[in-house]
Amino acid sequence: xxxxxxxxxxxxxxxxxxxxxxxxxxxxxxxxxxxxxxxxxxxxxxxxxxxxxxxxxxxxxxxxxxxxxxxxxxxxxxxxxxxxxxxxxxxxxxxxxxxxxxxxxxxxxxxxxxxxxxxxxxxxxxxxxxxxxxxxxxxxxxxxxxxxxxxxxxxxxxxxxxxxxxxxxxxxxxxxxxxxxxxxxxxxxxxxxxxxxxxxxxxxxxxxxxxxxxxxxxxxxxxxxxxxx
Amino acid sequence: xxxxxxxxxxxxxxxxxxxxxxxxxxxxxxxxxxxxxxxxxxxxxxxxxxxxxxxxxxxxxxxxxxxxxxxxxxxxxxxxxxxxxxxxxxxxxxxxxxxxxxxxxxxxxxxxxxxxxxxxxxxxxxxxxxxxxxxxxxxxxxxxxxxxxxxxxxxxxxxxxxxxxxxxxxxxxxxxxxxxxxxxxxxxxxxxxxxxxxxxxxxxxxxxxxxxxxxxxxxxxxxxxxxxx
DNA sequence: CGTAGTAACTGACCGTAAGTCATTTATTGA
DNA sequence: TCAATAAATGACTTACGGTCAGTTACTACG
Numbered sequence: 202x203x204x205x206x207x208x209x210x211x212x213x214x215x216x217x218x219x220x221x222x223x224x225x226x227x228x229x230x231x232x233x234x235x236x237x238x239x240x241x242x243x244x245x246x247x248x249x250x251x252x253x254x255x256x257x258x259x260x261x262x263x264x265x266x267x268x269x270x271x272x273x274x275x276x277x278x279x280x281x282x283x284x285x286x287x288x289x290x291x292x293x294x295x296x297x298x299x300x301x302x303x304x305x306x307x308x309x310x311x312x313x314x315x316x317x318x319x320x321x322x323x324x325x326x327x328x329x330x331x332x333x334x335x336x337x338x339x340x341x342x343x344x345x346x347x348x349x350x351x352x353x354x355x356x357x358x359x360x361x362x363x364x365x366x367x368x369x370x371x372x373x374x375x376x377x378x379x380x381x382x383x384x385x386x387x388x389x390x391x392x393x394x395x396x397x398x399x400x401x402x403x404x405x406x407x408x409x410x411x412x413x414x415x416x417x418x419x420x421x422x423x424x425x426x427x428x429x430x
Numbered sequence: 431x432x433x434x435x436x437x438x439x440x441x442x443x444x445x446x447x448x449x450x451x452x453x454x455x456x457x458x459x460x461x462x463x464x465x466x467x468x469x470x471x472x473x474x475x476x477x478x479x480x481x482x483x484x485x486x487x488x489x490x491x492x493x494x495x496x497x498x499x500x501x502x503x504x505x506x507x508x509x510x511x512x513x514x515x516x517x518x519x520x521x522x523x524x525x526x527x528x529x530x531x532x533x534x535x536x537x538x539x540x541x542x543x544x545x546x547x548x549x550x551x552x553x554x555x556x557x558x559x560x561x562x563x564x565x566x567x568x569x570x571x572x573x574x575x576x577x578x579x580x581x582x583x584x585x586x587x588x589x590x591x592x593x594x595x596x597x598x599x600x601x602x603x604x605x606x607x608x609x610x611x612x613x614x615x616x617x618x619x620x621x622x623x624x625x626x627x628x629x630x631x632x633x634x635x636x637x638x639x640x641x642x643x644x645x646x647x648x649x650x651x652x653x654x655x656x657x658x659x
Numbered sequence: 660c661g662t663a664g665t666a667a668c669t670g671a672c673c674g675t676a677a678g679t680c681a682t683t684t685a686t687t688g689a
Numbered sequence: 690t691c692a693a694t695a696a697a698t699g700a701c702t703t704a705c706g707g708t709c710a711g712t713t714a715c716t717a718c719g
Contacts, residue, residue: 466678
């Protein structure tokens with residue numbers, strides 16, 4: 202019965218094609234301005250078919266967003282899988298997040314929507330569940346690494362690993378949204394380069410969660426890094 | 431010619447009534463779900479009249495948001511106007527922001543929309559300008575105070591005042607959005623109280639921007655505060 | 660083959676809501 | 690009292706998300 206399987210594959214393929222079309226339109230126009238009719242046209246399908254594969258425009262939006270989350274998760278996981286010292290891995294995680302933001306700004310922008318409580322109600326429970334899982338996958342990398350840092354006495358033990366994770370994450374994320382939205386305004390009106398502020402914030406925040414031992418090790422890492430380059 | 435003036439007042443009054451009606455509906459339903467028809471009904475006016483006073487639903491939304499911004503600006507300004515030491519004022523600013531978030535969550539939630547670059551395009555330039563001014567007003571309090579801190583050698587001079595401002599602001603804001611959206615999730619899945627994390631982050635971030643001198647003064651302030659309570 | 664049965668697809672249609680505008684109503688000043 | 694102006698109205702247009710009866714394409718079986 203290879204036919205069933207072929208059909209399954211084709212269906213999956215069509216789902217991907219639809220996401221690709223949706224991505225193109227959403228990237229260009231954003232959730233509000235994009236129309237399902239246009240997505241259908243780009244996908245060379247009728248609107249009805251789109252709705253056969255995705256229950257709502259919002260579901261489709263999140264399906265695109267999930268592609269972005271997957272990219273980020275893979276970046277994180279490949280860093281965590283490496284054999285460098287914990288602190289170096291953590292620094293790299295921060296750098297990777299910023300790199301993701303710069304390279305995949307359009308995906309990054311989509312992440313906001315899932316954070317909007319109002320948005321959740323317009324989405325099928327299944328898609329909500331998928332997004333939730335995807336989120337957890339990303340967080341897991343960060344939290345596991347921080348836990349290792351705590352266990353080794355490098356990160357302040359009065360912090361729980363998820364606490365430290367959400368601290369670091371938040372301080373970066375908010376600045377990135379700001380960079381995305383009003384980078385020029387800050388440059389012109391205040392003479393401030395927000396990307397620079399992001400770097401400084403990352404460093405300050407990171408050092409703030411380290412123990413004395415962690416700080417010493419971090420200093421040493423910085424030196425050996427600067428020797429290399 | 432008191433009639434002209436009376437008419438002017440009445441027009442302004444009507445604008446306020448419309449905002450009040452809009453606020454009620456937006457607070458209940460959010461931007462997406464709220465309809466202009468419903469706002470008109472609550473305001474006991476026809477839809478056409480609403481559009482006489484505000485060019486679009488989005489403009490109306492921002493007009494409501496501005497009320498929130500004004501509340502926040504006044505809270506900040508009354509702290510800055512006080513005669514306490516700079517560092518204490520800064521701490522109070524942070525506390526005030528969190529208090530605003532807790533008391534006026536609905537307004538706070540609206541702030542997000544103005545940060546969305548996609549949203550700006552759907553709004554009249556005049557309203558954009560109003561929002562921009564309102565934003566500046568809030569930032570001014572914080573930046574001025576930080577500048578004073580820098581001048582007095584309490585805050586690291588390698589930071590410019592607006593840089594420090596956006597650092598502090600961002601690290602709090604992002605956590606507040608998270609608290610608003612998924613506080614329970616974090617409590618249940620990780621056993622983490624995000625409000626607690628917010629407090630810790632505020633403290634860490636604040637200490638991270640202080641000089642040695644600033645830190646000493648801050649410690650002393652904490653002691654005299656704890657004596658009082 | 661032919662044909663019954665099923666799965667995939669279509670696009671005309673529906674309901675809703677943003678925004679408009681010709682018309683009506685209220686107010687003013689002579 | 691009445692013309693002129695300002696304020697308010699709500700029926701109408703347009704646009705878009707979502708649906709579903711009908712069509713097409715494919716499969717399996719006689």
